[in-house]
Amino acid sequence: MDSLTHALAAAIIAYSIGFPQFIPFAVIGAVIIDTDIIFSLISDSHPSLYLFVHGGIAHSLTGAVVMSALAYTGITLAALVGLINPALLVRAGPAGFAAVLFGAFLHIAMDLPATPGIPLFAPKSDKKYALFILPGPSLFMLTVSLFFLIWLALGVVTLAEGITTYAAILVAFLLVRFVAFLASRPALRxxxxxxxxxxxxxxxxxxxxxxxxxxxxxxxxxxxxxxxxYPKYKNTSPEEVAPCLALPEVMRLRYYSYIVTAEKEGDTILFFDPLRVSGRLFYPPHFKQVRIAIGVCAPGG
CATH class of the missing domain: 2.60.40 (Immunoglobulin-like)
Known part of the structure; x- marks a missing residue:
């Protein structure tokens, strides 16, 4: 889900339950998780750090706590040097960190319905979890959130006036997707x-x-x-492929992929996700295949 929708959801919930003073903290918590998009600047060149990517370790339960702590530390330092009004921090008190943490966990919860999933228990496990209700980031939800924000900025509606309509549209959208999900279950069992x-x-x-x-x-x-x-193995075997699976490049490919096949070509093995390579699925768009020299997979290679 997009960062704007995450931010608006956190703000609306804080406002609706009677804690408007915590809106800035909740919004920062809801948005800080998606700053993991910059992690790719490092991890793209270091396959062993494949969890440090957008939708990776920051989108885990541990990551939410760590990112919240970093965000709250940043807020505190900004208040100390006068970049933000210290009174904002004083009024919130220790509950300010709880609001940041709430926003971060709300972000995690809102991402669970979408494919391809998030690694909830990273760094212990890179297994992704998802409810498989939404097909990844939703352009519809981003568009609704953007229009709502523009209406607020232009003064067309106040936050109090617009919440009901905005929430109703998003709930209706999610309800349609959920009903379709339930309707498909018997056939997909x-x-x-x-x-x-x-x-x-x-x-x-x-x-x-x-x-x-x-x-x-x-x-x-x-x-x-x-x-x-899609044959899992072409011109090769599970036994020949197995030593390659522990290589960082292959682990990264498997993390990004829905399914992975292996094809031996000469003295190399091509690992790839046929669904993303063929265009049947677009997201995630990166790391669709990797070619590994067979010698590298062998013990001592």
Whole structure:
């Protein structure tokens, strides 16, 4: 979900429950998580740091606490040097940090419905968790949030006047997606994973048949399309591939991917996500494939 929607959600909740003085803190907490987009400046060149990326370690429970602490420290230092009014910090007191932490955890909760998921328990595990209700970042929600912010800035509506309409639109959008999610469950039961598409009536159903990934399109009311099979191994074997899986480049690829296949070409193995390489899925757009020399995978290589 986009940072603007995160910020507005935090502000609206703080305002609605009667704590308007904590709005700046909650907003900072809700936005600070997405500053992890700058982590890629380092991790892109260092595959072993693949969790330091947008949607990576900062989007975990531990990351939310650490980022909140950093944000609150920044607020305190800014107040001490006069960049912000110290009275803001004094009025909030220790509860200011709780508001920042609330905003950060709200961000995590709001990202859970969307693919491809977030690593809730990083750095202990890089496994992604998602409810698979939304197809990644929502352009619709960003557009609604942007218009709402413009209306506020122009004085067309006050915060009190606009909250109901804004919240109703977002809740209706999420309700449509959730109803579609529930409606698709009977047909998608038994699949390994069902990826929601931009059209709420469409899903990409992925199954594991052992040595191949089976992918079908599902449309509510129309059923499944014919399957497309992607062999997991071509000209190679699980035994030959296994030593490569611990390489940082391959671990990063697997973190970014929905499915991964391996194809031996000469003295190299090409690992790639066929869904993203073929354009069937766009997001995440980076690190779709990696070529590894077989010698590198061997012990001592």
């Amino acid at each position: 038994g699949t390994m994973r069902a990826i929601p598409q931009v059209n709420p009536l469409r899903w990409l159903a992925i199954s594991d048949s052992g040595y191949a990934w089976t992918v079908r399109d599902y449309r509510i009311g129309l059923g499944m399309t014919d399957p497309v099979n």
